[in-house]
Amino acid sequence: MSTEVAVIGFAQAPCLPSAGTTSGVETLVPVLGRALAEARLDRREVDFWCSGSSDYLAGRAFSFVNAVDAIGAYPPICESHVEMDAAWACYEAYVQILAGEAETALVYGFGKSSAGQLRRVLALQLDPYTVAPLWPDSVSVAAVQARCAVDAGVVSERAMAEVAVRSRADARANPYSQVSGVFDLDDLLAGPYLADPLRGHDCAPVSDGAAALVLAAGERARRAPRRAWISGMAHRIDPQGLGERDLTEVPSASAAAQAACLPGDLDVAELHAPFTHQELLLRAALGLGDRVRINPSGGALCGNPMFSAGLARIGAAAGEVMSGRARTAAGHATSGPALQQNLVCVLEAS
Amino acid sequence: MRRAAVLGTGQTHHRTRRTDVSMAGLCREAIDRALLDAGVDWPQIDAVVLGKAPDLFEGVMMPELFLAEALGAAGRPLLRVHTAGSVGGATANVATTLVRAGVHRRVLAVAFEKQSESNAMWALSIQPPFTAPIGAGAGGYFAPHLRAYIRRSHAPGHIGALVAVKDRRNGALNEYAHLRQPDITVESVQASPMLWDPVRYDETCPSSDGACAVVIGDQVAAEACAHQVAWIRATAMRTEPTFFAGKDHVNPRAGAEAARALWQAAGITDPLEQVDVAEIYVPFSWFEPMWLENLGFAEPGHGWKLVEAGETRIGGRLPVNPSGGVLCSNPIGASGMLRFAEAAMQVMGRAGDHQVPHARTALGHAYGGGSQFFSMWVVSSS
Numbered sequence: 001m002s003t004e005v006a007v008i009g010f011a012q013a014p015c016l017p018s019a020g021t022t023s024g025v026e027t028l029v030p031v032l033g034r035a036l037a038e039a040r041l042d043r044r045e046v047d048f049w050c051s052g053s054s055d056y057l058a059g060r061a062f063s064f065v066n067a068v069d070a071i072g073a074y075p076p077i078c079e080s081h082v083e084m085d086a087a088w089a090c091y092e093a094y095v096q097i098l099a100g101e102a103e104t105a106l107v108y109g110f111g112k113s114s115a116g117q118l119r120r121v122l123a124l125q126l127d128p129y130t131v132a133p134l135w136p137d138s139v140s141v142a143a144v145q146a147r148c149a150v151d152a153g154v155v156s157e158r159a160m161a162e163v164a165v166r167s168r169a170d171a172r173a174n175p176y177s178q179v180s181g182v183f184d185l186d187d188l189l190a191g192p193y194l195a196d197p198l199r200g201h202d203c204a205p206v207s208d209g210a211a212a213l214v215l216a217a218g219e220r221a222r223r224a225p226r227r228a229w230i231s232g233m234a235h236r237i238d239p240q241g242l243g244e245r246d247l248t249e250v251p252s253a254s255a256a257a258q259a260a261c262l263p264g265d266l267d268v269a270e271l272h273a274p275f276t277h278q279e280l281l282l283r284a285a286l287g288l289g290d291r292v293r294i295n296p297s298g299g300a301l302c303g304n305p306m307f308s309a310g311l312a313r314i315g316a317a318a319g320e321v322m323s324g325r326a327r328t329a330a331g332h333a334t335s336g337p338a339l340q341q342n343l344v345c346v347l348e349a350s
Numbered sequence: 351m352r353r354a355a356v357l358g359t360g361q362t363h364h365r366t367r368r369t370d371v372s373m374a375g376l377c378r379e380a381i382d383r384a385l386l387d388a389g390v391d392w393p394q395i396d397a398v399v400l401g402k403a404p405d406l407f408e409g410v411m412m413p414e415l416f417l418a419e420a421l422g423a424a425g426r427p428l429l430r431v432h433t434a435g436s437v438g439g440a441t442a443n444v445a446t447t448l449v450r451a452g453v454h455r456r457v458l459a460v461a462f463e464k465q466s467e468s469n470a471m472w473a474l475s476i477q478p479p480f481t482a483p484i485g486a487g488a489g490g491y492f493a494p495h496l497r498a499y500i501r502r503s504h505a506p507g508h509i510g511a512l513v514a515v516k517d518r519r520n521g522a523l524n525e526y527a528h529l530r531q532p533d534i535t536v537e538s539v540q541a542s543p544m545l546w547d548p549v550r551y552d553e554t555c556p557s558s559d560g561a562c563a564v565v566i567g568d569q570v571a572a573e574a575c576a577h578q579v580a581w582i583r584a585t586a587m588r589t590e591p592t593f594f595a596g597k598d599h600v601n602p603r604a605g606a607e608a609a610r611a612l613w614q615a616a617g618i619t620d621p622l623e624q625v626d627v628a629e630i631y632v633p634f635s636w637f638e639p640m641w642l643e644n645l646g647f648a649e650p651g652h653g654w655k656l657v658e659a660g661e662t663r664i665g666g667r668l669p670v671n672p673s674g675g676v677l678c679s680n681p682i683g684a685s686g687m688l689r690f691a692e693a694a695m696q697v698m699g700r701a702g703d704h705q706v707p708h709a710r711t712a713l714g715h716a717y718g719g720g721s722q723f724f725s726m727w728v729v730s731s732s
Contacts, residue, residue: 049589054405054411054412055404055405055406055432056405056406056411056412060406061403061404061405061406061407061473061474062404062434062719064432065434065592065719065720065722068589068590068591068592068719068722069591069592069593073589073590073591074590074591074594074603075590075603075607076588076589076590076603076604076607076608077588077589077590078587078588078589079433079587079588079589079723080431080433080440080444080587081431081432081433082429082430082431082432083405083412083430083431083432084412084429084430088429088430091429092429092444092447095447095448095451095453096447096451098451098452098453099351099352099447099450099451099452100351100450101447101450121411122411124409124410124411125410125411125412125415125416126416127416128373128408128409128410128413128416128467129372131416132410234427235427235428236425236426236427237415237418237423237424237425237426237427237428238418238424238425239418239419239424240415240416240418240419241419244419251425252425255425335412335415336412336415337415340415340418341415341418341428
């Protein structure tokens with residue numbers, strides 16, 4: 001693979017409990033304009049468009065079609081859509097550029113979680129014949145994983161709370177975050193359980209939001225004001241069955257990291273961990289040492305817009321590189337219950 | 351650009367209700383046949399791409415997650431594509447890109463729909479707020495476009511029935527087809543009830559459960575095959591909005607531009623001369639002449655003449671839908687991939703009783719949404 005690909009623009013909407021709009025598309029449209037402006041690219045110069053969203057979040061079939069109406073798809077465009085977090089749309093666009101089928105790509109994701117009860121909606125991702133009829137909601141499934149990890153001594157409730165304290169403090173510098181502030185560790189640990197062993201601070205907020213990211217190949221990327229080169233991107237999935245794997249390990253994350261050639265000496269890693277214990281599991285699975293700065297944006301714990309939160313991790317990691325704060329950074333995305341599916345994108349300054 | 355080829359194809363028997371299998375079982379039926387046809391086993395598969403139409407059709411959010419292990423994707427990369435009715439074709443195209451980019455050697459592309467798990471009409475009838483309801487179903491939505499085609503092209507009224515007879519008789523030659531009607535006639539089609547003028551009952555696609563799978567490989571993988579493969583000469587995808595001032599629903603610009611890009615990339619200057627067989631997404635009979643024009647096989651207003659002259663039958667100048675097409679089997683998410691797979695089967699010489707003699711170059715075509723998403727590929731025997 002000789003083609004070089006870089007992130008040259010990124011924008012996101014503020015993470016809000018309710019965006020107050022009729023659809024996720026309304027949240028998305030201004031974000032597209034800002035991402036293109038950062039990349040100094042005109043809409044007509046985009047060779048390939050790729051999006052990630054979910055019909056179930058919107059509560060209707062073909063929900064992504066509304067976005068096609070809104071992005072200005074005329075004259076006709078080259079376009080595709082994944083029913084996944086837009087981090088995987090980013091992967092598809094990256095591969096399009098590697099294949100030489102496009103020189104520039106715009107990736108976007110959007111979701112309006114406030115349209116329903118997210119933890120119940122996500123229960124519909126489980127096996128429809130044997131598991132989903134029991135309605136184990138997404139927070140409870142995460143709590144099962146956290147309980148396994150606590151009992152195995154892999155994580156502790158105190159270490160989990162430390163993740164929340166650090167994330168919320170860092171999120172103060174992120175104008176798009178939904179939760180931020182200075183919190184006392186013992187105060188958090190004195191709070192009630194939401195789903196034992198998870199407390200409120202262990203769980204990401206329910207967010208409406210959207211994000212857009214611009215990719216470009218080699219020379220095209222060098223003409224952009226700023227860029228973060230993608231040195232590797234890969235993803236893997238584990239079997240879903242909650243009793244079929246050790247929930248305290250994340251083999252698909254480890255395999256994705258290996259395939260993406262994730263270096264050990266990263267400056268920054270933006271991890272898509274909607275629960276505190278998942279950040280700790282991911283750090284171990286990805287082999288991240290203590291020197292690696294985790295989630296300077298505050299991460300998904302401070303704003304978790306479904307179907308764009310993973311893309312936003314790549315965008316935040318790229319931002320660290322483009323601003324010069326990091327030489328190497330990684331963006332990570334997850335999907336499915338209990339960290340079932342994982343993607344790793346490695347970004348470098350040169 | 352790196353070359354890619356279809357190494358093998360597989361599909362299920364398509365029926366109204368496949369209650370004998372789960373979703374996983376349905377997919378595996380197609381996958382196992384595709385692997386066997388390709389002569390490859392699981393260790394040789396590097397990645398899986400799954401396509402299907404709206405999740406509400408089965409009532410499972412992102413079903414690829416619970417299906418991951420059954421799809422053979424555990425420990426591998428799994429992508430889930432959704433581009434409305436064109437998704438089966440788009441899924442094959444994404445898999446092709448993964449190979450062409452040099453990321454993988456062999457990719458398994460799978461598409462399915464198990465409409466009997468839920469209720470497709472219900473899934474399509476949910477009214478989001480602040481959106482004007484159409485409430486017409488697909489037939490009612492497209493019928494005015496077909497009527498506009500007839501008015502514009504001055505096509506005689508029996509063209510639709512001719513297409514239906516051809517496709518249903520072709521379907522009778524296809525052991526996997528949902529509807530197999532060797533005895534259908536123009537008279538019997540014209541005697542069937544009018545559903546959405548000008549579309550009669552016998553000119554309409556069925557609702558099917560079904561799946562399709564293809565194995566796509568790079569040059570090394572293709573040359574390692576003992577059998578004839580289908581070389582992918584070009585792929586194309588184009589999208590336009592559902593509604594806008596000046597939208598041409600009869601001859602959508604996105605479809606015409608996708609076709610132009612496809613022919614150019616494949617080095618085809620005269621599609622009617624240089625393409626031996628076409629699998630075109632025709633859910634209602636009248637779409638055959640419309641898409642023949644949109645694809646550049648005929649000038650605008652003249653597509654119906656190819657149909658009337660019998661040129662789209664097996665044995666004609668351009669056999670269209672020798673498999674029986676969408677009019678015989680319509681597992682929505684898989685319908686596009688079935689078109690792509692049939693095109694590959696034809697140039698591989700593996701289309702059985704519906705084989706077009708000496709087929710060397712074939713088109714696979716799919717569209718979706720309000721005639722706004724288009725995906726297509728051209729495959730050749732060399």
